[in-house]
Amino acid sequence: MAISRREALTRLGAAGLVLGSAAAITRASFDRGGIDIASAKGKPQVRDYRVPADGALPSMAIAAGADPLNVEADRDPASLTRRAIDALGGMRRFVSRGDVVVVKPNIGWDRTPLHAANTNPRVVAEVVRLAYDAGAKTVVVTDASCNEPNRCFQRSGIWKAAYDVGAEVIIPAEHRFRTMRLRGEVLDEWLVYTALIEADKVINVPVAKHHNLSGYTGAMKNWYGSLGGRRNRLHQNIDVSIADLATFMQPTLTVLDATRVLMRNGPQGGNIADTKELHTVCASIDQVAADAWGATLIGKTAEEIRYLAMGEARSLGVVDFAKLAPVKA
């Protein structure tokens, strides 16, 4: 027996709908195939946290604990830090009320403060405290470590020191890294640590130390800690990758810790005999100049540290830090 017209139309309609939807899905998600190794498209996602320059105030200040009569107070890492930043006009020059401030120390290695492979915890804590005093809403302290992060954060003493002054300490976890366009000379697209860039102001607090491949590292190399993924490839062209990173991240302020400096076997050290107490902290708005000064501490000249000239060529700062007329704090 023949089916009714109504049912025939319904069945035809249903079949047509299924075919139509399948075709629509196919069209919407059609993949032509082939491989395409294109470089990143779009502008580089540069992070520039600098505050407008103020000609009346110095750009660089060096606080050294030299007073042989008053060793205790004079050589205290916290007071050295405070003196250096105050000489630049104080933290209020850099941090405004309600800012989210990210403080980026070097917490790369599972070493204790005496090994001077990481930033001195008291320097970090003082920067955090000054940022809060200047009105920061939140101060985040974090780094993407080389060794196991929990060990690095605890054993460096930075976790406790920063927590005690109210900082939010973030342990780097896989989910906090997202791909960004650096579009540098060797760094095209890379996984970037989001905790470092979701900020109003970024303060770089590196430690000055010897580095066996690039000679000396401090401020500019500290941005290795803003990357995730397999950083071990960066060594093949370390100077250019440091310059690429310093182009990508331009901090509000650099506080270079030279209270205790690793003179040999850097960047990891491990032997207290390789360190030397210099009781010095440098604050600078120019990361290239800060590093050019830092390199002299371990007996290197600016010419030996190749990434400094690259930084100057990219207008990141000046190698000849004397031009900035650093003030003694």
Next chain:
Amino acid sequence: MAERRAVKPAELEGALAKLRARLGLSPKKRPGSGLPARKLIRGLVWARRATQLGLFALFSWLLFQTGFRGSFASDATEVRLPYPVEAFLLADPFVAAMTLLSTKTVYRGLAWSLGLLLVTLVFGRVFCGWMCPFGTLHHFFGWIFPSRYLKGGSRVEQNKTHPVRQRVKYYLLYAFLAASLAGSAIGGLFDPICIAVRAIGLGVLPAMQYVTGTATDWVAETGSRPAMRVADGATDFLAETVYSNEQPYFHQTWLIVISLAAILFMNRFVPRFWCRVLCPLGAFLGVFARFALFGMEKDHSKCTDCNLCLVHCQGADSPQGGVKWRQDECHMCMNCETACPEDVIKFRFLPKRDSTLSVPDTQRRTALTVAAAGAAAIPAMRIADVIDANYDHRVIRPPGSVEEREFLERCIRCAECMKVCPNNALHPAWFEAGVEGLWTPILIPRIGYCEHSCVLCGEVCPTGAIQKITEAQKLGIGQKPISIGTAFFDHGRCLPWSMGTPCIVCEEFCPTSPKAIWVEEVDVPKRSATPGPEGQEPPMEKVHVQRPHVDPSLCIGCGACEKVCPIQDKPAVYVTSVGETRSKTNIILLENTSYTQKG
């Protein structure tokens, strides 16, 4: 007067029962007599459920705590765990017995297992029914898996004692104890606590972490900031409470996970199949249950063969009337007494034994045969070349491990060390260490290296296969450091050695001081990548590179160099076990040779 007094409480009880029934609080009336079970027993059953839940939660929590999470409250440089995360293993008398037979010593915390033995001597196998986290898992799955399939008559049939199948666990126990005497704690493969730590710690938890990680990625792909913030917060919370700091990966865990799934699925056919048939710890406690002061008495004359006791029985230990109770099989769950409507079953101290069988029903000849087989299996397995003749270079044992033979006497494959390792460096061996070494810990540096100042694997090892070393011993402060192997360069794959490209990430990560990896400064010729004009040969250039070398007298085999080598698929520097401190034969250098020492 006396009559009235006797009646009054019953009337009162009746009135109370009516009231309770109206309020919905009435205890479940048992069919038949309609009388509820003794209050004490009902209370004990609930106490048992609470204990099971509580101890399962404690076990899980200790497992979650098996890993180092740093603390904002501490800048201590000597890292230790705040809780005894291996507590369940320390209380395990089967582990203690195995290692006692193999090493003739009771290692430190294993003395706690006396406590569990004491409990068994008073209450019988209460561990199985009340405490064992793996048993609780089986109790749960034995309840939900067969829900429709194994009901009524078929469940009663399965819950009757099946002597042939239930003997197997005793034979396994004897075989494993004999194997221990022959020098191998291989019985850890079947210890329920070891299985629970291994399968949940290395399989279930990492898999769950992977699933939530994937979910976080999906959320990140939406690009919605608030959703991402919630996902980040949830991920951080889980990382701080349940999961590892980073997604862990474990070598060849598929068999561990499939075994767990299979053994849990067996509950569909035989409730608590594992506990009744295979568990050597249950068998061990069953052997001692005969001395228990607490037990069951039966009044066979009251039994109506209703089989309600069997419906609820956990151990398949013949609680029903007309047969003798199997004390060695009973988990002491007390379900039978609460279920019995006729007061046939009574649990009490110092019960009459006339309807009890206390001793495992095994056949002496078979028992002796399997024990002999267990003892013979160990030398038989060592004929395979892995230990004596051709020690495998991949068997890199954790720092502080004892010499390989003693290691096999002690290692129960509990996976605590693998779970606690902060760098995901320790893995269950597949057949690298031979059939006998299945699931013993080996270090796979490509996945994770040994963190220089970390001593946590030895801290959690319950049997001393990995000794509790100090930082000073490991780092070699004032003494020789502990070495677990030696690094070697593959010059053909190394960037400075064969490709004229600077690198030395290995040197940067080498943690010893002075560094075991040193570099030689050289200028090497390198052909330019672009051809000269008119297609001429590309010109030659000179490049300056630092070529890395290993000093075997300083190398500790931590594998940091191998982990960070940028040659991703097959690294240009790799660690093998040679030069390990624990061995007097698997060494390179003359000065480490001492033929007066054994091993």
